[in-house]
Each structure stands twice: as structure tokens, then as C-alpha cells.
Amino acid sequence: MSPFPYRLVATDLDGTLLRSDESVSGRTRDALAAVTAAGAAHIVVTGRAVPWTRHILDDLGYEGIAVCGQGAQVYHAGEHRLLTSLTLDRQLAGLALSKIEAEVGPLALAASRDGLDGEVLMGPGYRAQEGPLPYVPYEDPAEIWSAPLTKLYIQHPTLTDDELTRAARETVGGLVDVVMAGPGIVEILPLGLSKATGLSLAARRLGVKAAETIAFGDMPNDIPMFGWAAHGVAMGNAHEELRAVADEVTTSNEEDGIAVVLERLLSA
Numbered sequence: 001m002s003p004f005p006y007r008l009v010a011t012d013l014d015g016t017l018l019r020s021d022e023s024v025s026g027r028t029r030d031a032l033a034a035v036t037a038a039g040a041a042h043i044v045v046t047g048r049a050v051p052w053t054r055h056i057l058d059d060l061g062y063e064g065i066a067v068c069g070q071g072a073q074v075y076h077a078g079e080h081r082l083l084t085s086l087t088l089d090r091q092l093a094g095l096a097l098s099k100i101e102a103e104v105g106p107l108a109l110a111a112s113r114d115g116l117d118g119e120v121l122m123g124p125g126y127r128a129q130e131g132p133l134p135y136v137p138y139e140d141p142a143e144i145w146s147a148p149l150t151k152l153y154i155q156h157p158t159l160t161d162d163e164l165t166r167a168a169r170e171t172v173g174g175l176v177d178v179v180m181a182g183p184g185i186v187e188i189l190p191l192g193l194s195k196a197t198g199l200s201l202a203a204r205r206l207g208v209k210a211a212e213t214i215a216f217g218d219m220p221n222d223i224p225m226f227g228w229a230a231h232g233v234a235m236g237n238a239h240e241e242l243r244a245v246a247d248e249v250t251t252s253n254e255e256d257g258i259a260v261v262l263e264r265l266l267s268a
Contacts, residue, residue, distance in 0.1 A: 025259070047195075063078030065206065100172060109155075125155075161183065174191075
């Protein structure tokens with residue numbers, strides 16, 4: 001086996017490591033196993049908070065560190081504990097939300113609570129993603145602000161995800177960060193938080209540098225991670241904004257895009 005040129009392989013989950021049915025193909029599992037056998041570490045870097053990530057990591061037999069919640073949470077999967085957790089300033093988030101709604105009109109809301117078992121609250125009109133991920137519906141908006149949060153989710157009845165993200169950034173860019181993490185998923189985060197900040201913290205714990213990292217992703221929220229890593233690989237199904245800054249584009253998540261690149265690097 002040829003030496004693998006990176007010490008760290010960072011992969012997003014949805015649209016990247018996971019197929020549409022939330023499974024990881026045998027080919028991709030084998031490629032990641034070969035990479036770790038060659039001495040590199042694999043780290044999951046996802047927008048999902050820990051409660052929506054843990055079952056996937058357990059299925060993979062993943063016992064290392066994962067970056068969750070768009071970088072807000074560094075989680076030790078083997079020990080089932082949070083190593084770091086950054087929360088959203090609720091007063092600042094409320095101000096940002098009111099400014100956005102003053103600009104574009106009423107929004108449908110959801111919120112991710114902090115912690116290993118933090119619930120995701122979904123308000124009236126919010127369109128939940130299909131699948132097994134649990135959430136708690138609410139009617140009283142005051143419930144959102146009653147406990148620490150990692151992020152807010154916002155949806156608009158007529159604006160596209162791109163339009164809503166752009167309008168929100170232009171309105172509250174100095175108060176909070178706004179990212180698009182997937183179809184129907186526009187998020188309000190603490191200012192300065194990104195996958196890159198979480199990944200850099202995790203990499204430091206592993207003794208790995210940015211120059212030794214290859215990263216895989218599919219959405220605009222992966223752009224900071226690509227900026228941090230030495231090599232960024234966009235999936236074939238990636239958003240055009242990520243493709244524009246990627247070092248290369250592989251095949252889609254349904255076509256084992258991660259494995260295609262890792263197998264090439266292992267045999268180079």
C-alpha cells in the first residue's frame with residue numbers, strides 16, 4: 001500500500017458521506033478503513049447536533065472525535081461526551097430574528113437545544129425533513145428561548161434558500177452568522193462559528209495540522225472547512241457555491257464520491 005498523503009480525512013455527513021437513505025456504502029466504508037489502516041484519522045464534521053448524529057456514528061463503529069452543530073460541538077463518540085460546546089446568545093438571536101422578519105416578513109422557526117440530548121423544537125409552518133430524526137413541535141414561541149441553544153433554523157414561505165440566506169446575511173451579518181446547510185435548512189449561528197473553527201479545535205486535539213487535511217462536502221456551510229483544509233473535494237451533487245471554491249469535484253454521494261478520491265490517493 002502506498003503512503004496516504006494526508007493525516008486527516010474530514011467528511012460532512014448529509015449529501016457527502018451519507019447516501020439519500022442515510023446509509024454509508026460498503027465501498028466507502030472500505031475506503032475509509034484502508035485510509036485509517038494507512039495511518040490517517042477520519043473525522044466527521046456535520047451541521048447536525050450530537051443527538052441527530054450519534055446513531056450514525058454508532059452504526060459506523062466510530063469511536064473518535066466528531067465535530068457537530070456547524071462546529072459548535074466537539075464530541076467524543078467513544079466516550080459519549082461533549083468536549084466543547086458553544087451556544088447561541090439568545091438575546092442577540094432574538095434581535096437578529098426580528099430584524100430579518102422586518103426585512104422579509106414572518107418566518108417559520110425551529111431551534112436546536114444544547115447538550116448531548118438537546119431537543120430540536122419545530123414551530124408552526126416549519127417544514128420538517130423526511131426521515132427518522134426526532135423533533136418536538138411547539139406552539140408558544142417563548143419555548144424557543146427557555147433553554148440554551150446551539151442554533152436557530154429559519155424558513156420563508158416564498159423565498160428560496162439562497163434568497164433567504166442572502167437577505168438574512170445582508171440584514172444581520174454583523175450580529176450572527178447565517179448559513180445554508182441543505183435543502184430547506186438555513187441556520188442562524190453564533191458570529192464567527194463555522195465548521196472550520198470546530199475542525200481546527202478537533203485537529204489540535206489529534207495533533208494534526210490544516211496542511212495535513214483533506215475535506216469532503218456538498219453545501220455552502222462547508223466553504224470555511226475547505227478554506228481551512230489543504231485540499232477541498234466537492235461532491236458531484238454539491239451546491240455551485242462550494243464547487244466554485246473546491247480543489248476538485250468528485251462523483252456524487254450516491255456514486256461513492258469519497259471512495260473514488262480515497263482509492264485514487266491510496267494507489268497513486
